[in-house]
Amino acid sequence: MDGDFAQAAWHEIGSVDDIPRLGARIVRLHGEDIAVFRTASDGVFALHDSCPHKQGQLSQGIVHGESVTCPLHNWVIGLADGRAKEPDEGCTRTIPVRLEGRRVLLGLER
Amino acid sequence: MNMISPTRKRLVLVGNGMAGIRTVEEILARAPGEFDITVFGAEPHGNYNRIMLSPVLAGEKSFEEIVTHDRGWYAANSIELVAGEAVAAIDRDARVAQGEHGTMRPYDVLLLATGSNPVILPVPGALLPGVIGFRDIGDVETMLDAARQGGRAVVIGGGLLGLEAANGLRRKGMSVTVLHLMPTLMERQLDPVSARLLADDLRARGIEVLTEANTKAIHGDDRVRALELADGREIAADLVVMAVGIRPNIALAKDAGLACGRGVRVDDAMLTSDPHIYAVGECVEHRGQVFGLVAPLWDMAKICADRITATADSVYEPGVTGTRLKVTGIDMFSAGDFLGDEGTEEVVFRDAARGVHKRLVLRGEKLIGAVLYGEARDGGWYFDLIRNGTDVAEMRDLLVFGPALAGVAESGVEALPDTAEICGCNGVSKGKILAAIAEHGLTTLDAVRARTKASASCGSCTCNVEALLALALGAGYDSVPKIKPMCKCTTHGHDAVRAAIREQGLRTIPAVMRALGWSSPDGCASCRPALNFYLICAWPAIYRDHARSRFVNERMHANIQKDGTYSVVPRMWGGVTTAAELRAIADVVDRYDIPTVKVTGGQRIDLLGVKREQLPDVWRDLNAAGMVSGHAYGKALRTVKTCVGSEWCRFGTQDSTGMGIALERMTWGSWTPHKVKLAVSGCPRNCAEATIKDFGVVAVDSGWELHVAGNGGIKVRVTDLLCKVATSDDVLEYCGAFMQLYREGAHYLERTAHWVERVGIDYVKQRIVADADGRAALHERFLESQRHMQADPWAERVAGVEAHEFRSLAVVE
Ligand code: SRM
Ligand SMILES: Cc1cc2nc3c(=O)[nH]c(=O)nc-3n(C[C@H](O)[C@H](O)[C@H](O)COP(=O)(O)OP(=O)(O)OC[C@H]3O[C@@H](n4cnc5c(N)ncnc54)[C@H](O)[C@@H]3O)c2cc1C
Ligand code: SF4
Ligand code: FES
Numbered sequence: 039m040d041g042d043f044a045q046a047a048w049h050e051i052g053s054v055d056d057i058p059r060l061g062a063r064i065v066r067l068h069g070e071d072i073a074v075f076r077t078a079s080d081g082v083f084a085l086h087d088s089c090p091h092k093q094g095q096l097s098q099g100i101v102h103g104e105s106v107t108c109p110l111h112n113w114v115i116g117l118a119d120g121r122a123k124e125p126d127e128g129c130t131r132t133i134p135v136r137l138e139g140r141r142v143l144l145g146l147e148r
Numbered sequence: 149m150n151m152i153s154p155t156r157k158r159l160v161l162v163g164n165g166m167a168g169i170r171t172v173e174e175i176l177a178r179a180p181g182e183f184d185i186t187v188f189g190a191e192p193h194g195n196y197n198r199i200m201l202s203p204v205l206a207g208e209k210s211f212e213e214i215v216t217h218d219r220g221w222y223a224a225n226s227i228e229l230v231a232g233e234a235v236a237a238i239d240r241d242a243r244v245a246q247g248e249h250g251t252m253r254p255y256d257v258l259l260l261a262t263g264s265n266p267v268i269l270p271v272p273g274a275l276l277p278g279v280i281g282f283r284d285i286g287d288v289e290t291m292l293d294a295a296r297q298g299g300r301a302v303v304i305g306g307g308l309l310g311l312e313a314a315n316g317l318r319r320k321g322m323s324v325t326v327l328h329l330m331p332t333l334m335e336r337q338l339d340p341v342s343a344r345l346l347a348d349d350l351r352a353r354g355i356e357v358l359t360e361a362n363t364k365a366i367h368g369d370d371r372v373r374a375l376e377l378a379d380g381r382e383i384a385a386d387l388v389v390m391a392v393g394i395r396p397n398i399a400l401a402k403d404a405g406l407a408c409g410r411g412v413r414v415d416d417a418m419l420t421s422d423p424h425i426y427a428v429g430e431c432v433e434h435r436g437q438v439f440g441l442v443a444p445l446w447d448m449a450k451i452c453a454d455r456i457t458a459t460a461d462s463v464y465e466p467g468v469t470g471t472r473l474k475v476t477g478i479d480m481f482s483a484g485d486f487l488g489d490e491g492t493e494e495v496v497f498r499d500a501a502r503g504v505h506k507r508l509v510l511r512g513e514k515l516i517g518a519v520l521y522g523e524a525r526d527g528g529w530y531f532d533l534i535r536n537g538t539d540v541a542e543m544r545d546l547l548v549f550g551p552a553l554a555g556v557a558e559s560g561v562e563a564l565p566d567t568a569e570i571c572g573c574n575g576v577s578k579g580k581i582l583a584a585i586a587e588h589g590l591t592t593l594d595a596v597r598a599r600t601k602a603s604a605s606c607g608s609c610t611c612n613v614e615a616l617l618a619l620a621l622g623a624g625y626d627s628v629p630k631i632k633p634m635c636k637c638t639t640h641g642h643d644a645v646r647a648a649i650r651e652q653g654l655r656t657i658p659a660v661m662r663a664l665g666w667s668s669p670d671g672c673a674s675c676r677p678a679l680n681f682y683l684i685c686a687w688p689a690i691y692r693d694h695a696r697s698r699f700v701n702e703r704m705h706a707n708i709q710k711d712g713t714y715s716v717v718p719r720m721w722g723g724v725t726t727a728a729e730l731r732a733i734a735d736v737v738d739r740y741d742i743p744t745v746k747v748t749g750g751q752r753i754d755l756l757g758v759k760r761e762q763l764p765d766v767w768r769d770l771n772a773a774g775m776v777s778g779h780a781y782g783k784a785l786r787t788v789k790t791c792v793g794s795e796w797c798r799f800g801t802q803d804s805t806g807m808g809i810a811l812e813r814m815t816w817g818s819w820t821p822h823k824v825k826l827a828v829s830g831c832p833r834n835c836a837e838a839t840i841k842d843f844g845v846v847a848v849d850s851g852w853e854l855h856v857a858g859n860g861g862i863k864v865r866v867t868d869l870l871c872k873v874a875t876s877d878d879v880l881e882y883c884g885a886f887m888q889l890y891r892e893g894a895h896y897l898e899r900t901a902h903w904v905e906r907v908g909i910d911y912v913k914q915r916i917v918a919d920a921d922g923r924a925a926l927h928e929r930f931l932e933s934q935r936h937m938q939a940d941p942w943a944e945r946v947a948g949v950e951a952h953e954f955r956s957l958a959v960v961e
Pocket of ligand 1: 707708709715717746748750751752753754780786787823825840858859860861862863899
């Protein structure tokens, strides 16, 4: 993944322990909300905090496997690709994210 | 006249029922767009599956589930539906159908499908309120209303309809007596031996069966009170259902001067005596015969459509029909001539211990009739032998043991030829089902139903359709899960999971998933909240709530709004507030610039538009004025509505406000399968609307009436009366016991209304009213649980619990 984002600057946003397992925290990025998720096996993913359906806050959803169920109308969004699971259609933008030890780094474009 | 669409012919259907709409479907399939179609229906809705009224009455299906054609279907097919207006007259010269409210529609072809009417016995009192037939959804609603009051029902008629009515009313908690004129039940479908087995089975379900009972009169002043038999016996009755037969509904046809006998006379093309008017369904008489089951109607629909669209010169020929009783747990089948005469022989099989009786009637080498009771699985096979006139000489000795032993290699549906009819209701053959499975790659029962209509009506052939799926798909089809799994992550149903939690002492969500073999690593948004609740309920003292398995509102203790802000609803005990509370609310609104303040439908105040990060501060200020969370966001105790009651109201009989506050103090903070709402009214005027609440209390002079399982939401349901109690301590105890019974027994997301419909009010009464020790134990378990639950979640969060929920992790500028 790193290669793809050679242009990105990695910005530390906190420790993985600050995010509840099967949960998310919000990072405010230039006035926009980014949801940073942590799965049961400590996978960390970041998505724009906005459901492709009607902009529900995905950070407030229920996390399971590598998906989150939106709190507003139960669409299921893949954490890795931001894509809505069938039969729904739509996509939320993903943000590169990386773990260095316990530190969580977000990839921000320069 | 032809101004609208000069090329299309105008078809008017009179009777929006099963036969008429099926004919329209057949016409649309043959000649789409050829007709401008208008449908008149006396009933005020789209078409539904009348057969399934019995399961609706028994609480096994909802009305929505049996609707086969909703208004959208008519719109999608450009059919005009004139619902709730019967056709009052047909002007055959002008060719115009005229509705009772004045709607006039000219026709080129008229189709009569007016069905039949229940026969009402000509005895004194037959027209009293509370005496009804069993024909349409209106009748079912009347029966369900009566059943909610409890009391006694008498069903006159021990045939298919009467017994299905009796079973439904019994399951809805009424005490039921069936009166039958003949010596044995269902004499037109059952031989005396199986009829006696049936009577025993019904009695075991608590239904009283009286045979050779001749009704002489029905008594009552403004509604039915009792029924008198010819031998002088009197039977108390709050409801009388007449199910003594049906009579073709021919009034309209007769008035129009069409040839009629018992029914509207039709020829083999389903044409009446007027060349522009066809008729199908139970209203017709064909070769002197009238009809009462759907199977022949489907054939009529095909012939009639062939003729109306002039696509084939087919003719209608009546065939044998088979009957099954739709009483869950009673397995019977009957077809053809099952009594026989001097020229026939019979083979009888009897296993008294299992309550099985089979009787086959043979004429020469052919099977002509069959009655199966207690084990009717092979009904379809026998039916097929009868219909096809198969020579059974070879397998005669073993015939009664079914296809497995009768020398037919495989048993069950595998053994049937492709022409064999699987679904009698819809006339669908084995070959047709297998072809649909192959052609469209069908893998589920629902998909087969949707494609072929097989098993989509009465459902009694479901096991055969499933067997065909299994045959076609091999191991790819798993027909076993009869129990609805909790969600896609498991094959276990709610009850099995709850039992495993208790019996295996499972104490965390991962432990449950491991023990029961969940297919996904950490479940989904549907099973996790359910498991979290089941664990709280089972282990109130030790289970640690899993916030991440809660829906956002319950995790945030506030309702999320569409713009991502939240609403805050503080508790107002029994709907009573004070100047100090109102002042504190006003201050909070000003301080945090809250955009909307609204009085809710639950007698309290909603602050809407609060931002996530403001929540702890808002709560802190409300806490400071003594206010706690109202749980407006939870599957939990919501509000207790009250009226002013005896303290102020000139009609009040008890202190309903005080009672409501006491109830709310006892029940607040409890988590429940779905939300729970209470109300207390001070007199039967019921200003607190207690009879649409989960637990409603209505004060009367001598004490309190307790009502349960009401719902004012998506589908309004009036409560069932649980009982009457004398003191306010009783009210608290019964309420606590009811809450706990619901918490321990209901499936997650099942409101009390649906739960009680599933388990039956009788069960609730027996656990809470009849069993005093059981009630006390339930109440005590509720209070024990409450000892661990009654902590204000807002105060906890103000003190720092889950603080991360309300703050961003980082801010990058
Ligand atoms: C605020 C309020 C409307 C109002 O402004 O008056 C309200 C608001 C909502 N109701 Fe309600 N209901 C409110 C009284 C009612 C009532 C009236 C009552 O309680 O007397 C009913 C009918 C009574 C009943 O429940 O049987 C009612 C029947 C529903 C239903 C249908 C429930 C059902 O079983 O059919 C839903 C949907 C659900 O729960 O799944 C619902 C759901 C909702 C939700 C939670 C929708 C949602 O998921 O966001 C709304 C939350 C808005 C919010 O954020 O505050 N609300 N809702 C009322 C809050 C009462 C309170 O003080 O707690
Ligand atoms: C409770 C119950 C259980 C049953 N169970 C079974 C079963 O298990 N198996 C089985 O094979 N059959 C069963 N039947 C019988 C089956 O439902 C009927 O055979 C079938 O519904 C008849 O269809 P139909 O179209 O002729 O009449 P209906 O379905 O009765 O339709 C006639 C419609 O015409 C309307 N109508 C009448 N007059 C007018 C008018 N002048 N203008 C406009 N509309 C009018 C009526 O309101 C009605 O909606 C059952 C029936 C009932 C009531
Ligand atoms: S009725 Fe209830 S759920 Fe519907 S919009 Fe109003 S508050 Fe929301
Ligand atoms: S906004 Fe996410 S499902 Fe509707």
